[in-house]
Amino acid sequence: MPMYEAIEKAIKKMQAAQAQLAEKLDIPAIEALIIVLEALNRQNDDAFNELDQADRKFIRQTLKESDFNTLTPEQKRQVLQLVLVATMQEDKLQGNYQVTPDAIGMWVTFFVEAFLNPQQTSQVLDITVGSGNLLATVNLALQQRGDTTTYYGVENDDTLITIASGVAALLGLDWQLDHQDALADTPDLSDKMDVVVADLPVGYYPKELDAGYQTVVEDGLTHVHHLLIEKVMETLRPGGLGLLIVPAHLFESEQAPQLLKYFQNDGIYFQGFIQFSDKLFLDKQASKALLLVQKPGADAVQAEPVMLAKAPDVGQKEENLNFVNQMQTWLSDNYLSH
Structure with a gap:
């Protein structure tokens, strides 16, 4: 898969998991992103554990499909940067x-x-x-x-x-x-x-x-x-x-x-x-x-x-x-x- 396609796929999957978390837990995008980062780091979050089993399964599967861990460190940095930029815009955070x-x-x-x-x-x-x-x-x-x-x-x-x-x-x-x-x-x-x-x-x-x-x-x-x-x-x-x-x-x-x-x-x-x-x-x-x-x-x-x-x-x-x-x-x- 070309580099830009791998990056785009990872971004879309991470954002899908993030959106599900934000909606189900009724939290800002930035807080949902923190839970996504913890999940990618294989850490359990108390808020994540509040979700029902189907939602937890969807988020785990979506993050697995992102293939984030197969990317190079620089590709990972680019993915994280672009997801962060989108999150800042969505939450309309200050400069x-x-x-x-x-x-x-x-x-x-x-x-x-x-x-x-x-x-x-x-x-x-x-x-x-x-x-x-x-x-x-x-x-x-x-x-x-x-x-x-x-x-x-x-x-x-x-x-x-x-x-x-x-x-x-x-x-x-x-x-x-x-x-x-x-x-x-x-x-x-x-x-x-x-x-x-x-x-x-x-x-x-x-x-x-x-x-x-x-x-x-x-x-x-x-x-x-x-x-x-x-x-x-x-x-x-x-x-x-x-x-x-x-x-x-x-x-x-x-x-x-x-x-x-x-x-x-x-x-x-x-x-x-x-x-x-x-x-x-x-x-x-x-x-x-x-x-x-x-x-x-x-x-x-x-x-x-x-x-x-x-x-x-x-x-x-x-x-x-x-x-x-x-x-x-x-x-x-x-x-x-x-």
Whole structure:
């Protein structure tokens, strides 16, 4: 069976089981998906056991017919991503629940692979791991390359971290996941991470924070993504790299001066800012960019020039090839690749 047909079949069967669960148990699609992931992981769920025998048999048989376990890890990731995207749309979940698209994940992965030395043991953190698609994309690519890496994920939403845990288990990935608020009570990962990736949530942080965050504004609430950028820099080892998906207008907001002041005060190396095609976003105001920031120390230097660019559309094959070549030269020139 061609790859796309196998993926399509798995998606349809999983969605059929999910729909049956949502209807019979009268629960949202996202909760039904958690039960599907548990069933695929051969775990019993109390809610599943409430179903009558005929419904349980239908769901087990449907998931068996999905042939999910015969797929490659990357095919499994694609299936899970597409089912997640459909689930988010069905439940009309807020923007911060959205899955990081592959067109963005591939660029994050490109820079991670360039930066990390495959001959050395590395530590990678996703500080807002969500449903786990971005970390899975990076993990599978490094695994295929043969890297020895420890993966960490932090997430404050219990539904999302439950999904991330299920995704990791189904893909055979070993992640150290913490269900915590990364800003308030994250475990001590200070000065340890070689790379931190994140698709940062956008909005205002609603809680009072302990003194010490330089990006906090004096009046009103602070942008949560500014605070998380500061937290990311704390977790990186000297010379470590942050690859953070941020609003494309990051440096145009009224709080941008506070963020830039923090960069200056701590000597943070602002290495690059790569905007993604507007076509990836339904609302141009919600467009994103990839921020490359490096912690001073080790062999880190300020990039010359800072990489300010716009990534080509996914379908522009020649432009993407040229862009990759341009990036590889820039990374090499600025000691950001191995």
